[in-house]
Amino acid sequence: MSSNPNRVFNFSAGPAMLPESVLKTAAAEMLDWHGSGMSVMEMSHRGKEFISIYEQTVADLRELLAVPANYKITFLQGGGLGENAIVPMNMLRGKSSIDMVVTGEWSKKSAEEAKKFATVNLAASSENTGFTSIPDRASWRLNQDAAYVHLCMNETIGGVEFQSVPDVGAVPLVGDVSSTILSRPLDISKFGLVFGGAQKNIGPAGLTIVIVRDDLIGQATQYTPDVFNYAVQSKSDSMYNTPPTYAIYIAGLVFQWLKARGGVAAMEAQNIAKANLLYGALDASEFYVTKVAKDCRSRMNVPFFLRDEALNAAFLKGADERHLLQLKGHRVVGGMRASIYNAMPIEGVQALVGYLQDFEKANG
Numbered sequence: 001m002s003s004n005p006n007r008v009f010n011f012s013a014g015p016a017m018l019p020e021s022v023l024k025t026a027a028a029e030m031l032d033w034h035g036s037g038m039s040v041m042e043m044s045h046r047g048k049e050f051i052s053i054y055e056q057t058v059a060d061l062r063e064l065l066a067v068p069a070n071y072k073i074t075f076l077q078g079g080g081l082g083e084n085a086i087v088p089m090n091m092l093r094g095k096s097s098i099d100m101v102v103t104g105e106w107s108k109k110s111a112e113e114a115k116k117f118a119t120v121n122l123a124a125s126s127e128n129t130g131f132t133s134i135p136d137r138a139s140w141r142l143n144q145d146a147a148y149v150h151l152c153m154n155e156t157i158g159g160v161e162f163q164s165v166p167d168v169g170a171v172p173l174v175g176d177v178s179s180t181i182l183s184r185p186l187d188i189s190k191f192g193l194v195f196g197g198a199q200k201n202i203g204p205a206g207l208t209i210v211i212v213r214d215d216l217i218g219q220a221t222q223y224t225p226d227v228f229n230y231a232v233q234s235k236s237d238s239m240y241n242t243p244p245t246y247a248i249y250i251a252g253l254v255f256q257w258l259k260a261r262g263g264v265a266a267m268e269a270q271n272i273a274k275a276n277l278l279y280g281a282l283d284a285s286e287f288y289v290t291k292v293a294k295d296c297r298s299r300m301n302v303p304f305f306l307r308d309e310a311l312n313a314a315f316l317k318g319a320d321e322r323h324l325l326q327l328k329g330h331r332v333v334g335g336m337r338a339s340i341y342n343a344m345p346i347e348g349v350q351a352l353v354g355y356l357q358d359f360e361k362a363n364g
């Protein structure tokens with residue numbers, strides 16, 4: 001639990017909570033990182049101090065996710081939405097079409113952006129269910145000559161999550177893992193590429209992580225900016241231009257925090273416990289409603305509704321008074337959403353469940 005009485009439980013979808021111990025370390029090291037006499041923010045990205053931070057951070061991520069040796073890890077900028085364009089620029093490899101699996105607002109956005117670069121085949125979509133489900137794998141219409149298959153492993157807005165990596169055959173799979181990375185084990189070898197912005201489950205906004213298989217690098221289209229060219233950036237260890245140094249440093253502290261807590265498998269156990277607690281409370285009540293099919297419920301983002309939506313404002317006000325913040329749902333979905341990433345302690349979910357029950361008693 002927090003030692004600071006002012007700390008809140010922040011259920012924001014992103015930027016999101018960070019582990020308090022990470023923030024304390026960063027605060028303690030702010031003026032003088034490890035006797036260097038400077039803040040990490042002030043360091044040259046080519047100096048030995050920052051290079052040591054960078055190398056440790058990449059190595060820790062590789063260890064945490066068991067990233068195979070034939071995959072490059074790059075730390076870029078541009079966010080998840082930037083990758084919606086950067087991925088096709090790098091990954092078409094002379095081909096002209098992309099297969100898209102659309103299970104929510106983020107993969108829908110990815111499909112729209114990709115249309116600027118290639119023919120987009122809608123291989124599957126759950127839009128007709130209001131993005132509350134994942135289309136059965138057997139129904140997907142995949143093309144053997146597609147450059148890649150794109151999907152979003154966890155739809156942050158709709159709260160729909162793949163519970164395992166689907167098999168798509170020989171065509172490389174591209175996964176947007178922005179809001180699920182490091183919340184559970186992920187078999188990177190099943191992907192050609194995964195990408196994610198850091199601000200959901202890792203660290204500060206501004207850092208984008210791209211993990212890509214060696215053999216897919218090096219065929220970017222002619223007009224790909226060098227800073228967004230995976231070949232250029234992986235050859236120069238993400239230092240072709242100045243990387244987001246402070247964000248990388250904080251991500252590194254988060255990776256050390258994860259390792260000290262037992263790594264991704266231990267986080268998964270905690271995340272299952274937190275998700276079960278919250279979904280269990282919602283399922284036990286007639287007062288609250290959830291819409292996502294149970295077999296694809298997200299462990300990270302839990303959208304829910306008050307049956308009587310006239311009570312929404314009162315619900316949010318009462319939550320704020322208990323220091324349970326940012327529970328308002330995304331405007332596209334409405335209702336409420338609780339994002340419970342790695343850094344949300346179980347105490348936060350317990351406090352939310354307590355509030356759900358008290359609010360129902362007072363208003364049900």
Ligand SMILES: *Cc1c(COP(=O)(O)O)cnc(C)c1O
Pocket residue numbers: 014078079080081082106152154155156176177178179197200
């Ligand atoms: C937040 C998010 C994005 C967009 O990230 P930005 O860093 O804001 O560009 C893309 N995909 C998913 C799944 C997200 O959760």
